Amino acid sequence: MLPSTVGKIPEDAKRVFKGVIFDVYQWEQEMFDGSTATFEAVKRPASVEVIPVIGSKILLSFEEQPSKAATYGFFGGRPEEGEEFVETAKRELLEETGLKAQSVELLKDYIFSGKIEWHLCIFVAHDCEKTTEQKLDGGEKIEIREVNFDDFVKIASTDDFYGPMHFKLELLRMKQDPAKLAEFKSKLFG
């Protein structure tokens, strides 16, 4: 097995590189035999994902990317410097769909571990209302698609769906456990 970190970079780790997305940290770690080894891990900004809900429908993004076929995914993006994740969720929702929500609630905060410190957060945006038009970046081509809960479960558990693997795993487990799936549904639709 590979030596692993717990997904947490120690506080006294030294940042040895600062990139556009990735920062690299190194630290000395004592091993079982008393020797030390240089450990390395990267930090990357959180991925903040949003599930907008309107009535009994869920909105998904159907997005084209440079050199990649269009796929279903969540709306969302990365936090700006110092931005709270919930604010990122609201901002990205507005930019990518033109919607504002009555309330935005954290559904999941998965932490990717194994040498990468990376939060994958999913928010639910309840009772969304259209307030303005989509305002996309130069690099974005996003279509908004409305699906019901059953189709959402089907789409989001496929290989092609562009979303956190943690969520897919959890969704697959829920599909085998009707009580958990019903609980998840009521979290989305309240």
Place this chain on the structure above:
Amino acid sequence: MLPSTVGKIPEDAKRVFKGVIFDVYQWEQEMFDGSTATFEAVKRPASVEVIPVIGSKILLSFEEQPSKAATYGFFGGRPEEGEEFVETAKRELLEETGLKAQSVELLKDYIFSGKIEWHLCIFVAHDCEKTTEQKLDGGEKIEIREVNFDDFVKIASTDDFYGPMHFKLELLRMKQDPAKLAEFKSKLFG
């Protein structure tokens, strides 16, 4: 949604940092509106995992890590400079279990995508025989546990199992598809 790469770093990307594990690459990418943006991605060495098979049993590692409770996982490690993945599998198998296999076969080569170029390979080591003792690094505390196929499926699809999430997803899908699960079993036991 976040801008993504296809998991492949372009050939003309520039390596801007070389670490112990992570190398960071940057390149300019043209966006839909003709503007360009600096894209960044990291490369990390492959994770090579091995499933040793003896008769109707599978061996799993039950390993303690610094500051982490013991968990089940595969045997394996990272390739040395220039080493073929299959040679890594054989070397790690010998070091971590003292076993040699009649044949070693690639079962899966998952490619982690989304700004990280990372192969997660799983090999099956068929008809293993004990040839020597475990020879562990200073940082390793590995117990060898023998399980049957059903227990393997149970253990390897839990959250705690230390293995590629891609494999867990696939295993969960197989659990819902008896034909695929039987096919997987016959790949392991021949």
